[in-house]
């Protein structure tokens with residue numbers, strides 16, 4: 001590490017003028033916005049941009065921009081009962097505040113319950129997202145129950161990775177792990193569960209009881225991304241493919257071919273139960289290398 005590659009976080013604004021932070025470390029430059037504690041970009045010194053962000057992403061005041069690493073909390077997908085509740089929880093459309101800043105490229109952002117969040121989810125909580133750039137990009141989401149009754153929640157770091165060409169991308173490490181496919185138009189013959197995951201149709205799978213290391217390989221870019229996790233029992237592998245992409249907001253033309261989401265999560269049967277005063281942490285460490 002030296003002074004030119006490592007620095008305290010600096011204040012920035014994103015493409016919509018929303019406040020954020022830039023972190024520079026030996027592993028590259030990370031830009032994030034305070035809205036949703038959303039990591040929008042990671043430029044690796046050798047490999048360039050690691051995270052996909054749509055050219056059609058909205059940066060409106062309270063928009064969850066499509067791409068980067070949106071934070072999913074406290075429910076995954078649609079709300080179980082309320083149709084008016086935002087998909088993937090409210091955290092990604094809430095403004096976080098800076099809780100702590102290191103001397104180096106590290107920052108902790110925090111969100112706690114407000115009247116708005118309690119109207120959607122009646123619990124007292126503190127959610128803290130810490131981002132550090134060393135040789136790797138490390139992200140920890142710590143959720144504390146600050147109320148006096150136990151609650152359950154779901155969470156995900158919904159990482160969108162640039163792969164160049166989705167047809168030439170594969171996910172390794174989930175062979176033999178049980179999953180549920182929820183794509184509306186999945187591939188016609190079910191994939192061989194003992195093989196690495198390839199992409200030839202809409203893919204929207206929730207894997208449960210996952211290992212602590214998963215790898216995404218992007219042959220088009222001669223790139224491997226290693227996802228190391230602690231405290232994440234679920235993983236979601238997602239690409240919308242042609243028809244779903246065409247119906248989605250904030251996604252341009254053929255952009256579906258450029259990314260794969262590998263999400264580190266605790267959801268459905270692996271949702272987290274927290275007693276009053278207890279904290280649960282989920283950690284994700286991303287490392288990029290050549291194939």
Ligand SMILES: O=P(O)(O)OC[C@H]1O[C@H](O)[C@H](O)[C@@H](O)[C@@H]1O
Nearest residue numbers: 077087088204205236238261263
């Ligand atoms: O459009 P969003 O609310 O950001 O969700 C994007 C996608 O997120 C997850 O990966 C889900 O498994 C998908 O079903 C969903 O379409």
